[in-house]
Amino acid sequence: MIGVGFGRRDMLKASAALGGLAGLSACATVPAARPTVFGRRASGKPYLPPMRMNVDEIVDVKCCIRPFRPQGPRLDAEPLGDTLVIHNYGHGGSGWSLSWGSAEIAVTKALSVLPREVAVVGCGIIGLTTAVAAQRAGLKVTIYARELFNRTRSVRANGSWTPDSRIALTDPAGPGFGDVWEQMARISWKAFRSYLGLPGAPVDFSDQYSLSNEPIVRREHPSDATIADSYATKGLPQQESEFGHYADRIKDIIPQARNLEEGENPFPTKFARTASQMHFNFGSYGHLLMQEFYAGGGHYEMRDFHSPADFKTLREKVVINCTGYAARELVRDNTIIPVRGQTGWLIPQPEAHYGFRYNDVSVLSKSDGVMIMNFPPNAGEMYGVNDSTEIPDRSDIEEGIRKVAPLFADPMWRA
């Protein structure tokens, strides 16, 4: 990192700082003193390459609907004539994160009726993972779907470890959901760890910074007493505090955030908080999973289902339904609430391997591009609820880029 990132100006500052100890002639011995400044600017701040925040480098804007169920994902088994349908849909803003654990629950249910072969309907992150998990359990698997992985809603996500984002509402999900959630989250976390360090970084970690000129405090979700209505009265959540939060249950394995000390903060903001976060790179991860599926003898058949009765026409008598938001129509599940979201993508900037949130904009440098999400001030879990407009809005991403560009305007970044 020092070769690429340690600028000439930093070097001069560093030598000057050393000068007080050993005089300028110490320049010749600077290498010996390097460990003290390695990876840091002379000011003591850790070195980070700047990100280019340039609207002319937008390569994609993707919009997507999260399949949110107030009760949490649907995971029950439903007999349909001679066919057993096992549902695995409705993962809200946590489908990537919970994919392995949720697949484990669905496959376990399938195994209990000794099927030998199963059909998986859907090939988003939930369907594809379920298919591979079923193969690993010794079953023969065919995926039936109208689109393969790289055309699904799943690749229009952000793709970070966010296992309790819009996953359920506390009351409708009930007290038992926490245990199910924890099981899914723990299994997923371990499964994803097995993809770390592979070529193409299908799963990766990077440092995320929360940046602000106000002190950064952990987000709390107090309920607003002036709002009398709730999901129970309106069929839609009315405020942030109704959403379930379960992340504390797995604090023992997830890197926790800490505030950066004055002088440690590489950004020109007064305050910064940082944590390492896992993320998924859609391209290499999807590729790898498809490869494993085919190598494991999996078959894919393009197929469009129009009603649950169509499941009965399949050769396999155990069908795992992983149709995501589309289940709302397919199995008429009106408990699914659409939650709209969109991401913009700048060309990849692999040298800037980090992410941040500033001015209500989230930015994450991933292998397939720098992801931008722009939010209105103080937007929380309610943002996008009951909005099923799946049309990308480029101007919103442009605005997001402008909102964070000043972070990198300081000449310090160009030093």
Place this chain on the structure above:
Amino acid sequence: MTIARFLIAAGCAGGIAASLSAADPVKTSAQGIYTDAQAAEGAELYQASCAACHGAALGGSMETPPLNGKWVANWSGKPMSQVVDYISHAMPLYAPGSLSPEDNAKIVAYLLKANGMPAGAAMLPSDPAALAKLRFDVARRYEPKP
């Protein structure tokens, strides 16, 4: 079905048939081979002796096998005597064989219930000879169309 699997299946079937007289037809776990009261006691024993590894809700973990679903796939077709025998000898892993035969039967009763097998009028026995007359199986297999 591979030849090896066929032979094992045929062997098991033969073993069961040999131990049964025509007047004493084999009963499967889908026909009610434990009582609710027994399963309720088994649930408590499970939480005390098994849940630490297999999870409070039988889900297992990345390292420990779940005792739902996959457990059914692993044992189906086998005489109940084998199921109880395995647990009696191998479990709990930290103190194998430390539970009484009655307690092992209660835990298995709980596992049957948790896996959707119906309760019946008679308790699951702990005596191997009586267990050998019972077979672990599901009410219905969802086999693919030929």
